Amino acid sequence: MLPIYDQKSRIKLLIVVLALVIGAVTVVYTNLLVSRLSEREQQQIDLYAKALRFTINTESDDTNVQFVSTEIIQANKTVPVILTDAEGNIADARNLDLPKGLTEQQRTELLQREIEQMKELHPPIVIELGAGARNYVYYKDSLILSQLRTYPLVQLAVIASLGIIAYFAFSYSRRAEQNRVWVGLAKETAHQLGTPLSSLMAWQEYLRDSERFRDEPIVEELGKDIRRLEIITERFSNIGSIPILKDEDVYEVAERAIDYLKVRVSRKVVFKVESLLPRGTTAKLNVPLLEWVIENICKNAVDAMDGRGSITLIIRHGGRQNKQIALDITDTGKGIPKSKLETVFQPGYTTKKRGWGLGLALAKRIIDNYHSGRLYVRWSEVGKGTTFRVLLNA
Ligand SMILES: Nc1ncnc2c1ncn2[C@@H]1O[C@H](COP(=O)(O)OP(=O)(O)OP(=O)(O)O)[C@@H](O)[C@H]1O
Ligand SMILES: [Mg+2]
Known part of the structure; x- marks a missing residue:
């Protein structure tokens, strides 16, 4: 076997391994980012819940309440949260991308469904209000975090499709190149064989006509070889053009x-x-x-x-x-x-x-x-x- 095949499959293997390594590194790195961001959001939501408890339990004209309300509660512009009382009545909802123009009832239904989904992701944070009263804070990942979670898949899909495109482009261009070589070489061979062949035929004619060689078996044999050469030339000229x-x-x-x-x-x-x-x-x-x-x-x-x-x-x-x-x-x-x-x-x-x-x-x-x-x-x-x-x- 020619070493070229060993080499070719080794290069292919190398490219595949490289693609896998890039893919794996991306997945690992993105997962790291995801877990960091997730931690941050968890802290943010804990702080948010504490701030809520503080504002609910404190007189509203306290200046600290104003501060906490604007700087912490209103400042959460990323993590989607829903606040309910103990009976499940919705008191507040933030950062949820709800469609515009909903009736009150549609909105409530939508939020209830959100709450069900959120429950599955994280247990709600309970805010004790004293005397048995409590509120619940439901929350889920921010849009950025959930996008980041799917990012490695997107990246892998991009790498895979790039690989597929490259493969087809290369094999197409390689085939086109091979075609040119085959056809060009065949045409050239047919062309080059043409000249000595016609001269051989003329020699054969000459021998046939001559008194001395006419009856020699050599003339017959020469004729066979010429016929064979003609066939070979025909083959090359057929492969060098569109054959009939x-x-x-x-x-x-x-x-x-x-x-x-x-x-x-x-x-x-x-x-x-x-x-x-x-x-x-x-x-x-x-x-x-x-x-x-x-x-x-x-x-x-x-x-x-x-x-x-x-x-x-x-x-x-x-x-x-x-x-x-x-x-x-x-x-x-x-x-x-x-x-x-x-x-x-x-x-x-x-x-x-x-x-x-x-x-x-x-x-x-x-x-x-x-x-x-x-x-x-x-x-x-x-x-x-x-x-x-x-x-x-x-
Ligand atoms: N009938 C067969 N039985 C077993 N092996 C075969 C047979 N035909 C082909 N092969 C294998 O396939 C290989 C490639 O054949 P191919 O005709 O393309 O090249 P080659 O005969 O080695 O060289 P070339 O035809 O250019 O003189 C051969 O070397 C042989 O190993
Ligand atoms: Mg062969």
């Missing part, structure tokens, strides 16, 4: 691709092509590109079997509503571990000494992007074999 898809006989294309491979690999590999669909069933495909895909998958299969085993290509219905055409290519090789079923399609991933890790990446591009189909590992068991599935549109 035509309705083609799937079985025929598959059989031709396998026939080509059969004679080029070890005899100990048994090839089989089978179709469960009626003869002549077509799919929308580009012949040079699909041949390339089949070749790449089969070459990997041969490698995975160490040159001994069987490769079976079965054509059947599959995919969306079972209306697509599926090519299942099964080998009896070493299999792919579960954790690598997706990774094998990434460019650069290889387990071979002399591999580039491009075969499957290219095949996937050809099927997914150029044929609007799908290529995936349908089944694999380590030590038993693998089935790759190509889905094409009918």
